[in-house]
Amino acid sequence: MPNKEPGLATRCVHAGEMQDPHGSPHTPLYQTTTFKFASSADLLDVVEGRKPGSLYTRYGLNPTIRALEEKLAALEGAEAAWVFCSGMAAEAALFFAHGRKGIVCIGDAYGGTLELLSSQLNDLNIPAYFLLGSELEGLKAYLELGASLVFFETPTNPTLEVLDIARISGIAHEYGALVAVDNTFASPVNQPPLALGADFAVHSATKYLGGHSDITAGALMGSAHLLATVWNWRKNLGSMIAPETASLLMRSLRTLTVRVERQNATALAVAQSMQRHPGVARVLYPGLPDFPGHATAKAQMSGFGGVLTLEVKGGYEDAVRMVDRLKLFAIAPSLGGVESLVTMPVTTTHHGLSAEERARRGISDSMVRLSVGLEDAADLIEDLEQALGGIPG
Ligand SMILES: *Cc1c(COP(=O)(O)O)cnc(C)c1O
Numbered sequence: 001m002p003n004k005e006p007g008l009a010t011r012c013v014h015a016g017e018m019q020d021p022h023g024s025p026h027t028p029l030y031q032t033t034t035f036k037f038a039s040s041a042d043l044l045d046v047v048e049g050r051k052p053g054s055l056y057t058r059y060g061l062n063p064t065i066r067a068l069e070e071k072l073a074a075l076e077g078a079e080a081a082w083v084f085c086s087g088m089a090a091e092a093a094l095f096f097a098h099g100r101k102g103i104v105c106i107g108d109a110y111g112g113t114l115e116l117l118s119s120q121l122n123d124l125n126i127p128a129y130f131l132l133g134s135e136l137e138g139l140k141a142y143l144e145l146g147a148s149l150v151f152f153e154t155p156t157n158p159t160l161e162v163l164d165i166a167r168i169s170g171i172a173h174e175y176g177a178l179v180a181v182d183n184t185f186a187s188p189v190n191q192p193p194l195a196l197g198a199d200f201a202v203h204s205a206t207k208y209l210g211g212h213s214d215i216t217a218g219a220l221m222g223s224a225h226l227l228a229t230v231w232n233w234r235k236n237l238g239s240m241i242a243p244e245t246a247s248l249l250m251r252s253l254r255t256l257t258v259r260v261e262r263q264n265a266t267a268l269a270v271a272q273s274m275q276r277h278p279g280v281a282r283v284l285y286p287g288l289p290d291f292p293g294h295a296t297a298k299a300q301m302s303g304f305g306g307v308l309t310l311e312v313k314g315g316y317e318d319a320v321r322m323v324d325r326l327k328l329f330a331i332a333p334s335l336g337g338v339e340s341l342v343t344m345p346v347t348t349t350h351h352g353l354s355a356e357e358r359a360r361r362g363i364s365d366s367m368v369r370l371s372v373g374l375e376d377a378a379d380l381i382e383d384l385e386q387a388l389g390g391i392p393g
């Protein structure tokens with residue numbers, strides 16, 4: 001490989017891959033729970049950290065898992081990465097390791113994250129504070145109370161609000177707090193949270209990194225020093241990825257740039273076409289020049305992602321009718337796969353919130369969230385147009 005840092009697509013294919021003695025071009029699957037040693041002294045060298053080596057899969061000391069972590073670290077430009085059995089497992093280990101003095105969650109977040117912060121961690125007396133993206137002036141007060149971790153997604157679900165990673169990181173660091181960005185929606189192809197000043201990038205690898213709606217996994221990237229504190233939480237909460245899943249995730253990552261770049265292009269084409277449709281009141285997509293977060297998105301993202309949200313004209317009933325008529329878009333939660341999916345926030349991700357709370361967050365009853373897959377853009381647009389047919393313009 002060339003001396004300078006290889007580009008992202010090259011890293012997707014080659015970073016972390018081990019040299020296999022049999023000549024396999026990619027890392028083999030070590031479907032093994034434990035590893036044997038020639039002597040007790042050799043075993044102790046690994047247990048006591050004097051030598052690197054494979055030991056026990058739940059610890060992550062398995063060659064397939066380590067290779068995956070090296071690839072993931074390279075993709076986020078991080079010193080280190082840990083993988084987990086789900087995105088929630090990654091977040092939980094991060095919160096336990098670095099958020100025990102208090103966590104500030106900014107903007108909308110994944111339902112599981114909000115529940116973990118407001119219910120389970122609250123039961124353990126770990127304070128969680130919530131701010132809308134428009135309430136950033138309130139951040140300092142929570143940092144003064146001693147919050148040790150600031151957490152947010154960008155773009156957020158489902159309104160695609162764009163939060164300024166460099167600005168929020170600057171404020172948090174003034175108070176000695178750490179910053180974690182959930183980079184699931186953007187993926188490392190579109191946004192580099194660590195280069196923008198965040199301390200951690202966290203992923204539901206179930207989405208774009210896995211990319212085929214067939215594996216559940218998570219990842220956390222950051223400095224080796226900060227990740228070291230997370231190690232025992234992952235190990236003893238038992239939230240390790242299975243080697244088979246690690247191998248599948250590694251296979252997916254080799255095509256990450258190709259998939260995400262196509263999804264960026266298709267989502268933009270769909271967004272532009274829907275903006276012109278008389279049955280659509282509003283299109284929320286960071287790549288549209290008149291979208292409120294567009295300037296910040298342009299500054300910190302190199303592509304705008306594969307998720308967009310439509311506000312259908314009329315109300316809830318009209319949106320449901322449109323969703324139920326779609327043929328190519330499947331009605332299913334989740335995103336980032338090769339197949340296009342559709343959900344309504346009011347019936348899925350934000351179902352548990354009161355109508356007032358949804359309104360405060362800018363979520364309406366006629367919102368439809370689309371995750372575009374790898375089908376032809378023209379076919380997806382045609383499907384949306386036939387489904388919107390009959391909605392009064
Ligand atoms: C899906 C998702 C999660 C949770 O990930 P799992 O892999 O389902 O545990 C966290 N954050 C975001 C933004 C997500 O979309």
